[in-house]
Amino acid sequence: MTDHPLAHLIRAAASGEFPAPDGGWRRVPPWRPGVEAVVAFTGHAVLAVGERVTDAALAKLGVDGSGGAHHPAVIAALAGGGWIDSLDGLLVGVGTAGTEPRGTGGALVPRADLAGHPRVGFAARLREDLQVLGRADLSDASVTVLARGIAGLPELSFELDLSRRGAGGGTALVRAALAAVPADELVVSACAPGNAASMRALLRAGMVPVGSIQLYVP
Numbered sequence: 001m002t003d004h005p006l007a008h009l010i011r012a013a014a015s016g017e018f019p020a021p022d023g024g025w026r027r028v029p030p031w032r033p034g035v036e037a038v039v040a041f042t043g044h045a046v047l048a049v050g051e052r053v054t055d056a057a058l059a060k061l062g063v064d065g066s067g068g069a070h071h072p073a074v075i076a077a078l079a080g081g082g083w084i085d086s087l088d089g090l091l092v093g094v095g096t097a098g099t100e101p102r103g104t105g106g107a108l109v110p111r112a113d114l115a116g117h118p119r120v121g122f123a124a125r126l127r128e129d130l131q132v133l134g135r136a137d138l139s140d141a142s143v144t145v146l147a148r149g150i151a152g153l154p155e156l157s158f159e160l161d162l163s164r165r166g167a168g169g170g171t172a173l174v175r176a177a178l179a180a181v182p183a184d185e186l187v188v189s190a191c192a193p194g195n196a197a198s199m200r201a202l203l204r205a206g207m208v209p210v211g212s213i214q215l216y217v218p
Helices: 005-014 055-061 072-079 118-126 169-178 196-204
Strands: 024-028 036-041 044-048 088-094 128-134 143-148 154-159 186-191 208-217
Touching: 005 036, 005 044, 005 088, 005 186, 005 208, 024 055, 036 072, 055 072, 072 208, 088 196, 118 128, 118 143, 118 154, 143 169, 154 169, 169 196, 186 196
Parallel strands: 024 044, 154 186
Antiparallel strands: 036 044, 036 208, 088 186, 088 208, 128 143, 143 154
């Protein structure tokens, strides 16, 4: 479902064409039933939300493109007591299949044994068409999930085996995951700013921030 309005905006932002920083906001439909989101670019917000809360109510809560869309009162009103995810940075990159960039540590392989990993379970609640990948070495519990996620776009998430941390393993894992995606296909990832290790890994692997996103399930 890459024709979703938010997908078009993210693709444009990845190419350097951002929404006008006019302080405004817009509403678009959710890309998946039961999963909604507030997305902010520089000076402009996009709410992928249902119809339970009206535009007038959102305006009264102070929704705008200059930080108001991420106000706790806004997300609380939208979720209505439902589950709320962390406020994440939204990053974009591209697939590199066929190029085998340096420092990947080798191609990832399907890892059915990692299907019970908490990272996989979390992704399954919010995304579709999951691929669970990892290293060929079965003693390495590092996991990567590629799925149809934010705005119907390919989404990457990962978690490095505890025993492999501290030596650039996260960056190598992200690079290997991007190498599992067709060349030049857009990939998104959401990462909490406080998760500095993962944020650094994504940035070093070539992904760049374009905005922020907060998911919730009403």
